[in-house]
Amino acid sequence: MKAFIINKYTKGGLQLAAIPTPTVGENEVLVEVYAAGLNVLDSKIKTGEFKLILPYKLPLILGHDVAGIITQVGENVTKFKVGDEIYSRPADHHIGTFADYISINEKDVALKPKNLTMEEAASIPLVALTAWQALVEHADLKEGQKVFIQAGSGGVGTIAIQLAKHLGATVATTASTKSFELLKRLGADVLIDYKTQDFETMLKDYHVVLNSQDTKTLKKSIKILKPEGQVISISGPPTHEFADEMGLPWYLKAVLSLISFGIRRKAKKRDVDFYFLFMKASGSQLEKITKLIEADIIKPVVDKIYPFEQTNEALKYVESGRAKGKVVIKVK
Structure with missing residues (x-):
């Protein structure tokens, strides 16, 4: 072949x-x-x-x-x-x-x-499973909560916005203005132009952040969360808990613990939970996503x-x- x-x-x-x-x-x-x-x-x-x-x-x-x-x-x-x-x-x-x-x-x-x-x-599969595992499995996002989904026009962002709206959340996202119409159709409530606006000054008391950007953006994201809020990062840094999940050797666990120490400390100071998500394959979760797609709740x-x-x-x-x-x- x-x-x-x-x-x-x-x-x-x-x-x-x-x-x-x-x-x-x-x-x-x-x-x-x-x-x-x-x-x-x-x-x-x-x-x-x-x-x-x-x-x-x-x-x-x-x-x-x-x-x-x-x-x-x-x-x-x-x-x-x-x-x-x-x-x-x-x-x-x-x-x-x-x-x-x-x-x-x-x-x-x-x-x-x-x-x-x-x-x-x-x-659909990788991005929808990522969104599901972040917002449903880990965050347990509830109706009436507020979620900030970075890079809304990206692969994960376009699905995560639709899933979050289905769960009843208020959704904020960043994108360029040329993507705003698409993101409004997908369900975004608060649209932030990442080129000219700073989300840190526009958002506060959020329950969940789905981080897909760099460390600087991750640090700023922690500041917009309520106490006991959650920041779920799909772009790092990996943690020692992730090393345990993956069965990595002790020395890599030590390295990842060191790499993520600054972010974990910053989150702890603000009483925020930091979690690094590396999505996992799951046919059973895809079956649940299929039901949402066939009901026209999630569109590719x-x-x-x-x-x-x-x-x-x-x-x-x-x-x-x-x-x-x-x-x-x-x-x-």
């Missing part, structure tokens, strides 16, 4: 290669890939930025989002059958959606929403669709930071 791989960590492009079709484990399904979503995470893994906490063996097929059709099932698979249209965010160390086929554990798979195309479905936001052969161009566009919503490659 064809796949885009890296043989070494690089800032350059991926290599198109012919490799064997993956075998199917007893708890896995073989998926013919119709579309794959691209994420900043793909770029960070490609350059080696995450090699300490995600030590992949090379060569490696990149890609964390998939929509496609099951062509084979393992002997212990009970939830799916050949011919099912599915979508998934494969688990860490089992990624590889920039390819013709991928084998995925059935626990990480869900049936594709009936009202989405393959390309729309491929845009797809900026561009590239043909499979232009995967490198698609990844460059993601790395540019200009995408509104998600970028997808069409494989079939």
Whole structure:
């Protein structure tokens, strides 16, 4: 089969290669890939930025989002059958959606929403699971609360805004003014132009912050929270609790504890909870997200669709930071 791989960590492009079709484990399904979503995470893994906490063996097929059709099932698979249209965010160390086929554990798979195309479905899993795990699983966001979602026009932002509004929260977000109309349609209540306005002077007494920006922005975000508020960061710094969750060795736990010490201390001083979120694959959570999609509560936001052969161009566009919503490659 064809796949885009890296043989070494690089800032350059991926290599198109012919490799064997993956075998199917007893708890896995073989998926013919119709579309794959691209994420900043793909770029960070490609350059080696995450090699300490995600030590992949090379060569490696990149890609964390998939929509496609099951062509084979393992002997212990009970939830799916050949011919099912599915979508998934494969688990860490089992990624590889920039390819013709991928084998995925059935626990990480869900049936594709009936009202989405393959390309729309491929845009959903990683960002929707991130939003779900941040706002529902960790923050337990409630009706009447206030949440600040940074970078509202990004992949996570566009889904998180819709989910937060469904949960009954008041939503503030940052973006450029050219994205304001889109974000109003998605449900944003407070729109802040990051180029000319400072959210720190405009927001106060918020219950939750979803941080996806740099450390400077994270420090400012802590100041807008109520006592006992929560800042959930998907951009770091990782903590020693994260090291425990990932089963990392003691020395990495010590390093991450040191790296995150300043932020954790600042949060503690203001009686704020700081949590670093590295989302996990979950077919059961995707099933819940599917219900919201089929009820038109959450809608995909797809900026561009590239043909499979232009995967490198698609990844460059993601790395540019200009995408509104998600970028997808069409494989079939």
